Amino acid sequence: MSIPDALSELGTMLGDRLSRSKSDLDTHGRNEAHFPAMPPDAVAYPDTTEEVSQIVRTCATHGCPVVGWGAGTSLEGHALALRGGLTVDFSRMDRVLAVHHEDMDAVVQPGLTREALNRELRATGLFFPVDPGANASLGGMAATRASGTTAVRYGTMRDNVLGLEVVLADGRVIRTGTRARKSSAGYDLTALFVGAEGTLGLITELTLKLRGQPEAISAGVCAFDAIGPAVETVIATIQMGIPMARIEFVDAATAAAFNAYAGAEMPECPHLMVEFHGSPAGVAEQAETFGALVEEMGGKGFEWSTRAEERTALWTMRHNAYxxxxxxxxxxxxxxxxxxxxxxxxxxxxxxxxxxxxxxxxxxxxxxxxxxxxxxxxxxxxxxxxxxxxxxxxxxxxxxxxxxxxxxxxxxxxxVGMGKLGYMEAEHGAGWDVMGEVKRALDPAGLMNPGKMVRGN
CATH class of the missing domain: 3.30.70.2740 (Alpha-Beta Plaits)
Incomplete structure (x- = not known):
């Protein structure tokens, strides 16, 4: 039972698609946040679900840890190889497998990024709405139950994944969910794997809900003298039922950072950045209602626009906030x-x-x-x-x-990743122990993304 034996066998199987080069190991050992580098012992680049199954089966035989890798944009050290072993990079599995226009769903591979999917969908009148800011891979987004700027209207990945194909810790391949919009058949295994952070298995295919591209979109920004009125405006907006597509807050320090980094000219005070989706008349009405509320709450300078280039500039700036x-x-x-x-x-x-x-x-x-x-x-x-x-x-x-x-x-x-692991008991109590029992049932050797999500993994 050893990592070297696993890698030797995988090298024979994958050839040059098993990399042990320093540059590859360094790339897959880095993260977007403050965690120290933790490179794996090797990186595999599979082409198919069958290969992923063979990879995982080999690692299980030899006791080699396995960590999934999408675009590497997570912020809590999710994809770091805490105990070495093999990182499985899904960048070669990046195809749109099917788009069902009438049913408004798509079947995709995990390495496909959200931006690439929406480029593929441009001519269909459909789009995938979950927008975490980074151009993350869809497999990684499902694994971390990602959300982002549009969640207030369209929900998180939990709400937009209909089904999955998953390779379990012993190499078995299972399918969860269907293309139907609801089901009462058995445990919700899709929901179990969405947010499991690769600790229960590797996602190799996703069936996603799509939405109709809005007929009209407008976006705007407004300023406030203090945080309190800005946040109270958000609360009132949601309680009034204004159907916001995005409603983002930035404080004075972030506004100053925008000015320096993006050449913006924002007053250095709290701001709300908003977007509305719908018909031209509906978007105008929503913007006017929101504008009246902003004025009532002491906000100033609310301006909105339907021009694509102005909206793009606004949200590019927000997405680059980090x-x-x-x-x-x-x-x-x-x-x-x-x-x-x-x-x-x-x-x-x-x-x-x-x-x-x-x-x-x-x-x-x-x-x-x-x-x-x-x-x-x-x-x-x-x-x-x-x-x-x-x-x-x-x-x-x-x-x-x-x-x-x-x-x-x-x-x-x-x-959760590494950064929030220590707080799971405080939030979940005995429920965290139940999560550990699920983990041990599906991954008794603790090889799938070890050191994450559950106690003593």
């Missing part, structure tokens, strides 16, 4: 954390977090998908500065405590 904030402190590492609370407690959560960060010695811009109660802090730490890293971890810990106290969750979209 890099803009990193650039605000050149050379810094980002300890990026998120929390999600019931919408009625959002203002309290954001204001307490902002006050806590203001007392710290490190910067920490706040932004987020506040339409569903989810926001992020990007805590900027000097590399190698242990005191700053400890301070950032303490701030993140208090965010977790705050989320739970206010009836929320320790992570609304980033997932």
């Amino acid at each position: 890099y803009a904030c990193l650039a605000a402190r050149p050379g810094a590492l980002g300890l990026v954390t998120d929390m999600c609370v019931p919408i009625s407690r959002l203002a309290e959560a954001v204001e307490e977090t902002r006050a806590d960060i203001a007392r710290a010695s490190i910067p920490g811009p706040i932004l987020g998908h506040v339409g569903d109660g989810n926001f992020h802090a990007i805590l900027l730490v000097e590399p190698g500065n242990a005191a700053e890293l400890d301070e950032a971890k303490a701030l993140a810990h208090r965010m977790v405590e705050r989320a739970l106290r206010l009836g929320g969750t320790v992570t609304g979209e980033h997932g």
Whole structure:
């Protein structure tokens, strides 16, 4: 039972599609956040589900850990090879297998990115709505139960995955779900694997819900003098039932970062960035209703546009917020954390977090998908500065405590990975032990993405 024996056998099977080059190992050992590099012993590039099954079966025989890899954009160290072993890179499995226009669904391979899927769908009048910002792979998005800027209207990956093909820890291939929009047949295995972070199996195919491309889209931005009125505006918007497609919050520090990084000219104060989808008349009515609410809540400068280039510029800037904030402190590492609370407690959560960060010695811009109660802090730490890293971890810990106290969750979209593992018991109690039992039932040797999700894995 050894990793070298597994890799020797896999080398015979895959040839040059099993890589042990330093550059490949380094690439698959890095992450977008503050975690140290953890390279695997080798990287496999399968072409088919059958190959993935053979790879996993071989690793099971020799006791070799297996970690799935999509685009490497996760923020909690999900795809790091904590115990070495094999990383399975799905970049070669990136095809659209079928688009069923009448049923509004698509069957895709896990290495396909969301942007590539939507390019394929342009001529169909359909699109896939989940937008986490990064051009993530769809397999990775399912594995982490991703969401993002459009979740307030279209939901998360949990709401948009109809079925999966999964390779289990012993190499068996199973299918979960169907193309039907609902089912009462048995346990919901699709939901079990969506968000399992590769700890129960490797996703090799996805059946996704599609949506009709909106006839009209408008987007806009408005400013507020303080965080409180901005967040209260979000709460009122949701409670009024205005069908927002996106409603994003950025604080003054993030606005300043946008100005420096993207050449924006935003007042250095809190802002809301919004988007509306629907008919031309419906979009105009929604924007006008929202604009009146902004004025009532003390906001200013609300301007909206249906011009595609202006909307693209706005959301490109928002999607690059992480890099803009990193650039605000050149050379810094980002300890990026998120929390999600019931919408009625959002203002309290954001204001307490902002006050806590203001007392710290490190910067920490706040932004987020506040339409569903989810926001992020990007805590900027000097590399190698242990005191700053400890301070950032303490701030993140208090965010977790705050989320739970206010009836929320320790992570609304980033997932557990390595960063939130220590908080699972606090949120789930005995339910975390049940998760461990499920893990042991499906992966008794603990080889699938070890060190993540459950206790003692």
